[in-house]
Amino acid sequence: MPGSSTPSHPSTKTPSPATASDIGYANMPVTKVPGWYGMIAWDALLNGMATGLFLAAAVSELVAPAVFTPVAKVAYPAALVLLLVDLGLLVLDLGDPLRFHHMLRVFKPHSPMSVGTWCLTIFSLPLTAAAGLSVLAELGFDFEWVRLLAVLAGLLPGFGSAAYKGVLLSTNAQPGWKDARWLGGYLTNSALLMGSAELLVLSALMGHTQAAVILRVAFSVLLVLNLIPLGLLFANLQPAHARLYTREQQWRVGALIFAAGTLIPLGLTLLNGGLLFLFGALIFLLFGSWLVRFVYVKIPHTSPLEIRSGE
Amino acid sequence: MASREKELSALAQTSDPPRGLLAQLAGRLIYPFLHGKPPEPRPATGFYTDTTVCIGCKACEVACKQWNQLPSDGFNWSGNSYDNTTELSATSWRHVKFIEQFSDGSLGALDPLAAVPQESILNRWLMMSDHCKHCLAAPCHQACPTGAIIHNEFQNVYIQADICNGCSCCVASCPFGVITRSSMGGHSHKCTLCYDRQRDGLEPACAKACPTQSIHFGPVDELREMARKRVEELHRRGVPQAYLYGDTSSQTYSELHSFYLLVDRPSVYGLPDSPFNPWLHMMGDYTRSIAGGLAAIAALLLVVFLMRS
Numbered sequence: 169m170p171g172s173s174t175p176s177h178p179s180t181k182t183p184s185p186a187t188a189s190d191i192g193y194a195n196m197p198v199t200k201v202p203g204w205y206g207m208i209a210w211d212a213l214l215n216g217m218a219t220g221l222f223l224a225a226a227v228s229e230l231v232a233p234a235v236f237t238p239v240a241k242v243a244y245p246a247a248l249v250l251l252l253v254d255l256g257l258l259v260l261d262l263g264d265p266l267r268f269h270h271m272l273r274v275f276k277p278h279s280p281m282s283v284g285t286w287c288l289t290i291f292s293l294p295l296t297a298a299a300g301l302s303v304l305a306e307l308g309f310d311f312e313w314v315r316l317l318a319v320l321a322g323l324l325p326g327f328g329s330a331a332y333k334g335v336l337l338s339t340n341a342q343p344g345w346k347d348a349r350w351l352g353g354y355l356t357n358s359a360l361l362m363g364s365a366e367l368l369v370l371s372a373l374m375g376h377t378q379a380a381v382i383l384r385v386a387f388s389v390l391l392v393l394n395l396i397p398l399g400l401l402f403a404n405l406q407p408a409h410a411r412l413y414t415r416e417q418q419w420r421v422g423a424l425i426f427a428a429g430t431l432i433p434l435g436l437t438l439l440n441g442g443l444l445f446l447f448g449a450l451i452f453l454l455f456g457s458w459l460v461r462f463v464y465v466k467i468p469h470t471s472p473l474e475i476r477s478g479e
Numbered sequence: 480m481a482s483r484e485k486e487l488s489a490l491a492q493t494s495d496p497p498r499g500l501l502a503q504l505a506g507r508l509i510y511p512f513l514h515g516k517p518p519e520p521r522p523a524t525g526f527y528t529d530t531t532v533c534i535g536c537k538a539c540e541v542a543c544k545q546w547n548q549l550p551s552d553g554f555n556w557s558g559n560s561y562d563n564t565t566e567l568s569a570t571s572w573r574h575v576k577f578i579e580q581f582s583d584g585s586l587g588a589l590d591p592l593a594a595v596p597q598e599s600i601l602n603r604w605l606m607m608s609d610h611c612k613h614c615l616a617a618p619c620h621q622a623c624p625t626g627a628i629i630h631n632e633f634q635n636v637y638i639q640a641d642i643c644n645g646c647s648c649c650v651a652s653c654p655f656g657v658i659t660r661s662s663m664g665g666h667s668h669k670c671t672l673c674y675d676r677q678r679d680g681l682e683p684a685c686a687k688a689c690p691t692q693s694i695h696f697g698p699v700d701e702l703r704e705m706a707r708k709r710v711e712e713l714h715r716r717g718v719p720q721a722y723l724y725g726d727t728s729s730q731t732y733s734e735l736h737s738f739y740l741l742v743d744r745p746s747v748y749g750l751p752d753s754p755f756n757p758w759l760h761m762m763g764d765y766t767r768s769i770a771g772g773l774a775a776i777a778a779l780l781l782v783v784f785l786m787r788s
Contacts, residue, residue, distance in 0.1 A: 191559055192578050193749030200566075200656040202647035223772075227779055232787035263645015263665025267625075270511045270644045274626035278758060281648045282624035331768040339761045340651035341618065346757055352768025360775030386782040393778055397771045 199341050201468045204261070209461040211257045212333055216355060216457065218250035219330035220363025222295060226319045226326070228367065228383075235379050239371045241302035244319075246370070248299040251292060258288075280339055284332035291329045294322035330359040337464070344408030344467035351404075351464065354397035358457055361390045365433070365450045372443045380446075384437055387449075391434050398429075398460070405467070412470045421463060429456020511625075511642055523634035524677065525613055525736030526686065526694060527702035529709060530748070531721065533693040535561060535575055535606040542688035543573040546673065567609060569661035572670040573685050578605035578747060607739065607748050608685070608694060611636065611657045611670035612725060616733035619649035619658055621758050627667075634699075634736060635672040643667050654732075654754045672737075699736050706740055718742060724750065731755045 225243035228236040259268045272289065276282040297318035301311050334352025338345055345351075368383035402422065409418050433449035433456075543549065549570045557565045560577035567574045581602050614620075617636045620628045627642035628649060638649075638658075645665040649658045658669045673683035681687070686696035695702055703726050713721035720742050725735030732754040745752050 192747065193576060194744075194746045196749060198656050198749060198751050199654060200650050200659055202651040203660055204647060204651070223776065224779060227776055228783050231780060231783045235787055236783075261646075263647065263660050263667075264643075266507070267511070267642075267644035269508065270625040270627070270642055271646070273511045273514075273642070274624075276621075276624060276626070278621050278761065279624045279648065280761070281622065281646060285624055327769075327772055331765070331772055334768050335761065335764045336648075338764050339757045340622070340648075341654040341755070341757050342651055345651075346755070346760075349760065349764060350767055350771075352764050353771030356768050356772030357775045360772060360779060364779060382783055382786045385786060386779050389778050389782055390775055393774060397767075 197343065199343065199468075201342065202340075203263070204465060205469070206462065206465065207257050207261050208337075209458060209465045211254055211261065212337070212355065212461045212465075213454070213458050214250055214254035214257065215333050216330065216359035217362050217366065217454070218247045218254055219291070219326050220359035220361065221250065221366045222247040222291075222298075222322060222326050222363070223330065223360060224363035224367045226323055228379075229319065230316075232382075235376075235382065239367060239374060239376055239379050240319075241305060242370055242374065243367055244295065244302045245299040246366070248292075248295050251288075251295060255288065255292070280332050280336035284329065284336060287325045287328035287332055291322055291325035294318040295326070298322060327356075331356045342468040344405060344412075345464075347408060348401060348404045348464070350397050350400035354394075354401045354460070357390075357394050357397045358460075361387070361394045362453065362457060364390055365453050368437075369443070369446050369450050372441070372446050380441060384441055384446075388434060388437055391430055391437075391453075395430060398425075401460075405464070408467055412467065421459075425456055425459050425463075427456075428452050428459065518632040520634075521632045523699045523736060524672070524697060525635070525699045525702060525738070526610065526672070526683075526696055527706045527738055527740070528608055528610075529693050529695065529706070529740045530605065530607040531713065531718070531740060531742060532691045533575070533606040533608055534691055535577055535604070536690060537564075537575045538688040538690060539608045539685035539694055540564060540571070540573045540575055542684040543670075544571075546676070546684035547572065547671070567611075567657050567659065567669070569659040569668040572610060572668070574609045576605075576607045576609055576749060578607075578743075580605060580743075605743060605747065607741075608689075609749070610685070610737060611672070612655055612738075613670075613672060613736035614733055615728070615736060616756060616758075618652040618654065618756055618758060622648040622652040624648060631674060633672070633674070633677055635674065635677075636669075637671055637674055638667055638669060640664075640666055640668070652757055654751055654757070702738075706738065709740060713740075713742075725754075729753070731759065 221243050225236070225240040225247070229240040259265045262268055271282065271285040274282065275286055295318075298315055301315035301318060304311065305315065331352060334348075334355035338348040338351040340346060364383060364387045368380060368387050371379035371383055413421070429452070433453040436445045436449040436452070439445060544551075549572065552564070552568065552570055555563060555565075557563050559565070560579050562575065562577045564571050564574050613634075613636045615634070617628070617630075620630065620636055623643075624646060625642050625644055627639045627644075629637055629639065631637040643666040645660050645667065647660050647667070649667050650660055658667050660667050673681070673685075676683055682696045686694045695705065706723050706726060710721050710723060721740060722742075723738055724741050724745055725738035728734045733756065739748075739750075741748060
């Protein structure tokens with residue numbers, strides 16, 4: 169057989185029995201854990217940050233160009249940088265990164281990874297154009313209608329790039345993940361939430377007061393709205409978490425996610441519209457969002473015995 | 480010169496390997512996009528494994544390793560009966576499982592073909608040679624974004640190792656825990672159902688090596704017929720718990736082209752009791768994903784629209 173001489177992927181633990189009662193196979197996990205670790209949590213976060221920033225900027229600019237165009241022109245290059253870092257993580261996570269382009273040899277609608285790859289590839293083109301033309305506009309070369317055309321063209325693949333990730337991580341046979349029916353709903357909603365927060369901080373940073381005022385309200389509304397898919401996702405994952413963690417551990421992590429991801433950002437945003445407060449809100453939001461993704465990615469890697477014994 | 484070398488040298492070269500850095504790079508970029516002509520479909524083949532006659536000799540494991548040139552996995556005492564292979568992996572495409580069912584302190588004689596067993600007086604060995612199930616609607620095949628996993632002309636699930644890029648979607652989606660990504664090459668591997676041997680009209684190495692005919696190979700329809708007759712025979716001989724696993728489709732999973740005759744619950748053998756194809760949820764998951772995003776966009780639009788002036 170070409171190219172393999174080691175017994176298995178490091179992620180797959182040898183299912184040795186821990187006690188005499190574990191002899192046999194009835195208590196052993198049937199499925200194998202894919203080599204998707206913390207990098208995937210960062211990938212899911214950056215994917216949401218990039219696509220959300222683009223979508224928030226595009227939607228705002230198209231509805232109120234007079235208010236949002238200057239901020240959007242900075243948001244598109246920022247979204248492109250975030251997307252490039254995300255794509256780098258996606259490629260590095262492959263078993264054979266030099267074969268990343270093999271994903272583009274076919275299009276399979278029933279493979280979320282294939283749909284995502286094509287969405288990201290197509291999305292990168294108008295995003296690059298919008299970002300490039302935004303930078304050119306700052307340098308005095310204004311191709312406004314072409315830039316707007318690129319923004320419009322990026323809407324659908326951008327949305328697809330945000331929407332596929334949750335389906336990819338829930339349409340599989342892994343314990344816990346296979347029950348996460350609302351992961352996609354949460355991740356896509358969270359992408360828009362993070363994008364609005366990023367756009368808000370950019371507006372405050374650039375001194376665009378009216379844009380910042382509007383986005384403060386929008387961000388607060390989206391923070392509350394995001395609690396719905398988050399709650400539904402947690403309800404989906406509750407049986408898996410109950411197997412892995414004690415009730416106290418579940419409450420601790422849940423409280424941390426709620427406080428860092430919703431309560432503190434909301435409080436900071438409503439308390440003061442200053443840059444420092446808004447930046448703090450963004451940092452807390454990103455931490456909370458990362459934590460949700462990290463806890464999720466960890467589920468199939470977690471052994472109930474290890475967690476319950478507190479190791 | 481060995482005879483094998485003579486044979487190889489006599490084969491016609493289809494193309495020379497690219498020379499030079501640019502040529503190699505171009506070859507590497509273009510190669511995966513060159514789709515060959517698919518071979519003509521042949522009758523679907525598969526395995527029928529009768530676990531009641533398996534003696535746990537592991538000849539199938541050895542034959543698989545030998546024919547497919549799979550490296551050793553090292554040796555570790557697992558503590559789980561005679562099973563030191565422990566699992567299917569990128570380098571173990573056959574795995575003989577040993578299940579010891581002995582009641583503590585029982586004086587009952589070993590009786591593998593006992594009538595309806597009571598857990599308390601059960602005294603028997605169960606052995607089973609496990610492998611890829613070659614599902615008709617295989618989740619790994621559906622998940623693969625590169626097209627590396629295909630159904631070949633024999634309707635077997637086959638991984639094209641030169642196309643796989645190690646994304647692990649297949650690993651995540653297999654409900655039987657069959658596919659594994661190798662940490663050496665970074666690609667996924669599993670049983671090929673000896674595709675190369677089949678093309679030459681030979682049966683797979685494991686079936687050839689099996690000394691008790693526990694592993695049957697052939698056209699799936701014939702295997703099903705044979706398996707059903709065997710179940711009826713076992714029922715007549717006082718083994719009413721014998722049944723076939725995976726020979727027909729269920730509401731949540733397709734039929735398996737490699738199916739088993741079992742005499743206990745599937746989970747006892749390390750098989751899922753009710754395998755579920757994750758793709759049954761896909762459309763619903765996409766709908767919720769899109770709804771979550773659209774709700775956020777609608778909220779953002781509303782606020783921006785109301786506050787823009």
